[in-house]
Amino acid sequence: MKKHTPTYLKHQFLIAMPHMADPNFAHTLTYIVEHTANGAMGLVINRPMELSLADILEQLRPDAPTSPLCSHVPIYGGGPVMVDRGFVLHPATMNFDATVELQDGLALTTSVDILSSIADGHGPQRSLICLGYAGWDAGQLEAELVDNAWLTCPYSTDILFATSSELRLDAAAKHLGVNLNLLTSQAGHS
Numbered sequence: 001m002k003k004h005t006p007t008y009l010k011h012q013f014l015i016a017m018p019h020m021a022d023p024n025f026a027h028t029l030t031y032i033v034e035h036t037a038n039g040a041m042g043l044v045i046n047r048p049m050e051l052s053l054a055d056i057l058e059q060l061r062p063d064a065p066t067s068p069l070c071s072h073v074p075i076y077g078g079g080p081v082m083v084d085r086g087f088v089l090h091p092a093t094m095n096f097d098a099t100v101e102l103q104d105g106l107a108l109t110t111s112v113d114i115l116s117s118i119a120d121g122h123g124p125q126r127s128l129i130c131l132g133y134a135g136w137d138a139g140q141l142e143a144e145l146v147d148n149a150w151l152t153c154p155y156s157t158d159i160l161f162a163t164s165s166e167l168r169l170d171a172a173a174k175h176l177g178v179n180l181n182l183l184t185s186q187a188g189h190s
Contacts, residue, residue, distance in 0.1 A: 008035040009141070011103040013159070013172050014042060015151040018183050024080045029169045030134055031089065031160065033108055040136040043078040043087055045128055045160060046168040051075040053129065056086070057119055060112060070119050074165070078130025086131055088114050089160065090124035104155065126161040151176065 014030040030042040053073035078087055088109045092101045097111035117123035136144070144150060153172045163171045173180045 009040065009152055010035045011106075011155050013153040013155060015153055015169065015172050015176075015178075015180070017149055017151065018180055020149055025134070027169060029159075029172050030079075031155070033087075033102065033133075035141065037138060039138050040141045042134040043076075043089065043128075043130045044134060045076060045078075045089075045130070046165045047077040048074040048165050049077050049131065051131075053115065053119060056129075057115060060115065067119055067121070069121075073118065073129065076128060076130045076165070078132045079134030081133050081135045083132035085133070086110065086112070086115070086129060087133060088118075088127050088129050090114070090127040094124055104157070106155075106157075106160075128160060151178065 009032045012032050014032060016025050016028045016030075020026045020028075025044070028044045029046045030044050032040060032042045034041045052071045052075060054070035056075060057070060077083075090107055090109065092105050092107035094117075095107075096109045096114045096117065099107050099109040099111070099114075101107050114123055114127075115129070118127060145152070151173070153176050156172070156175060159168055159171050159175065170180065
């Protein structure tokens with residue numbers, strides 16, 4: 001008898017199905033940072049907040065001048081867990097105090113030094129800054145996939161860094177050849 005090996009979704013996108021009722025995830029595209037038998041962690045990458053890097057830096061270093069460019073760097077709502085914690089996805093060309101290299105030249109940094117580096121024009125050329133993250137307990141994401149809550153999509157650097165936030169969800173679906181407007185909640189189970 002062949003043993004079933006679980007399929008993990010690390011370094012892929014999750015596309016919320018149109019019938020997703022959870023307001024934390026309705027109409028979202030989520031990058032999966034980690035997925036193991038113990039659970040999963042991801043960052044929602046298409047929900048800009050009404051905050052900019054300038055707003056964050058004003059709180060972190062109130063006496064330091066902030067570059068006007070910082071007001072154009074958006075902050076994304078990465079998910080409902082630890083919403084006061086920052087996560088920065090960026091090319092793995094630079095390391096900061098707390099940087100973890102992911103895959104395909106992508107890195108995740110959780111230390112404040114990257115924010116100052118971006119603000120001072122010395123940080124990574126491309127980055128996506130999130131507050132909070134999405135988390136799933138062991139087996140939870142797998143159960144949601146069985147319930148047709150999500151579609152999975154291969155990671156794309158272009159979708160993450162070269163596509164505007166309001167177009168990322170549809171771009172990921174198009175990458176799969178799917179039109180989200182044509183999907184219903186009546187999808188079958190295999």
